[in-house]
Amino acid sequence: xxxxxxxxxxxxxxxxxxxxxxxxxxxxxxxxxxxxxxxxxxxxxxxxxxxxxxxxxxxxxxxxxxxxxxxxxxxxxxxxxxxxxxxxxxxxxxxxxxxxxxxxxxxxxxxxxxxxxxxxxxxxxxxxxxxxxxxxx
Amino acid sequence: xxxxxxxxxxxxxxxxxxxxxxxxxxxxxxxxxxxxxxxxxxxxxxxxxxxxxxxxxxxxxxxxxxxxxxxxxxxxxxxxxxxxxxxxxxxxxxxxxxxxxxxxxxxxxxxxxxxxxxxxxxxxxxxxxxxxxxxxx
Numbered sequence: 001x002x003x004x005x006x007x008x009x010x011x012x013x014x015x016x017x018x019x020x021x022x023x024x025x026x027x028x029x030x031x032x033x034x035x036x037x038x039x040x041x042x043x044x045x046x047x048x049x050x051x052x053x054x055x056x057x058x059x060x061x062x063x064x065x066x067x068x069x070x071x072x073x074x075x076x077x078x079x080x081x082x083x084x085x086x087x088x089x090x091x092x093x094x095x096x097x098x099x100x101x102x103x104x105x106x107x108x109x110x111x112x113x114x115x116x117x118x119x120x121x122x123x124x125x126x127x128x129x130x131x132x133x134x135x136x137x
Numbered sequence: 138x139x140x141x142x143x144x145x146x147x148x149x150x151x152x153x154x155x156x157x158x159x160x161x162x163x164x165x166x167x168x169x170x171x172x173x174x175x176x177x178x179x180x181x182x183x184x185x186x187x188x189x190x191x192x193x194x195x196x197x198x199x200x201x202x203x204x205x206x207x208x209x210x211x212x213x214x215x216x217x218x219x220x221x222x223x224x225x226x227x228x229x230x231x232x233x234x235x236x237x238x239x240x241x242x243x244x245x246x247x248x249x250x251x252x253x254x255x256x257x258x259x260x261x262x263x264x265x266x267x268x269x270x271x272x273x274x
Contacts, residue, residue, distance in 0.1 A: 007239050012249055012257030023160055025171060032169025034162060037225045049249060082258065083244035084237055088174045090245045100221055102144050107220040108227045112149055112186060120149030121219065 007084045014045065015087040019059075024089040026054055026067075026099065029078040035099035036107040038067070040089065052077045054091050071134045073097030098128040101135065144221045151182065152224040156196075161226040163191055163204075163236065166215040172236035173244040175204070177226065189214045191228050208271045210234030235265040238272065 001013050016022050021039045028035055038056035040048065044064050047055045054067040054075035068074030075093040082089055100107040109125035138150050153159050158176040165172055175193035177185065181201050184192045191204045191212035205211030212230040219226055237244040246262035 010247065010256040010258040010260065012253075023174065025162055025174065027169075027171055032164075034164055034171060034227055037160065037162065037220065080249040081245040081261070082247055082249065083174065084239045084241075084246070085244075088244070090171055102221045104221075107222075107225070108218040109221075110147065110219055112217040112219065116149075119147040121147040123147065124218070 006086050012082065013086055014042075014082065014089070015085060016042065017087070021057060021059070022087060022089055024048075024054070024056065024091055026075055026091045026093055028095050029092040030094070033106050034108060035075070035093070035095065035105075036067075045089065048077060048091070049080060054093060067099075068096060071097060071101070073099065073134075075099070101131060103127045103129050103131045103134075143223050149219065150223055151179075151219065151226070152222060153179065154224070158194060158196070159224060159226055161185075161191070161193065161228055163212055163228045163230055165232050166229040167231070170243050171245060172212070172230070172232065172242075173204075182226065185214060185228070186217060191230060204236075205233060208234060208238075210236065210271075212236070238268060240264045240266050240268045240271075 006013055014022050020041050023037055024040045025037050026035045041057040044055045044057045056065055058065050074096045077091050077093055079092040098105045104125050105128045110121040111124045112120055113122045143150055151159050157178050160174055161177045162174050163172045178194040181192045181194045193202055195202050211233045214228050214230055216229040235242045241262050242265045247258040248261045249257055250259045
């Protein structure tokens with residue numbers, strides 16, 4: 001497919017990277033909060049679109065995983081979008097619990113500050129849960 | 138740095154990939170819309186934080202670029218965040234014009250539909266400008 005067709009047409013033709021993966025941003029469809037970013041292979045994308053549950057490919061564990069399969073904090077897909085280049089996916093989701101395994105509502109709970117001497121990051125969200133109680137295994 | 142320190146601490150320590158790049162999501166700080174995703178190397182990240190203008194590294198052109206340098210549609214950084222793993226950046230920005238070079242407000246102007254026979258994508262945004270008039274060069 002030509003770049004122009006991919007960028008402006010209506011044929012789904014995801015450009016996976018050389019590892020067969022595409023980044024997928026998860027956004028809360030109600031609040032607009034960006035919750036997390038994961039990676040998908042073709043099978044994870046297909047499963048996400050079929051089941052409407054955000055499903056990713058773990059690069060560290062080398063396997064597919066359904067977000068929330070352990071914690072119960074699933075992300076129910078309201079709408080899946082692709083960007084112009086078709087090399088990024090955006091999932092607009094209904095959240096069933098906080099997104100971050102560290103215990104926050106979103107994975108983006110820290111902001112960069114101008115104070116490099118103090119480490120450069122500042123926590124800007126309240127912790128939503130204790131991961132030790134949710135991930136018991 | 139240990140994984141735990143990186144995930145929960147307040148020291149900025151971005152985990153760039155094997156090409157020295159990190160994905161950076163751009164979100165409209167006012168509307169919450171996810172506008173685009175680009176890639177940054179260390180120099181682009183440093184320049185973004187110093188100038189507060191979203192700056193990326195183009196993998197196709199092999200050089201840094203300031204978003205909007207040609208179109209004038211710059212993204213003014215209100216807040217920069219990092220995710221738990223510190224391998225994704227989120228820029229909450231004040232937009233100075235549409236984000237997408239194809240002419241839409243966001244790069245995510247198409248949604249995946251259930252109708253694979255019809256190509257699988259549907260345009261869900263109105264075009265904001267004619268790229269031929271903005272990118273004259």
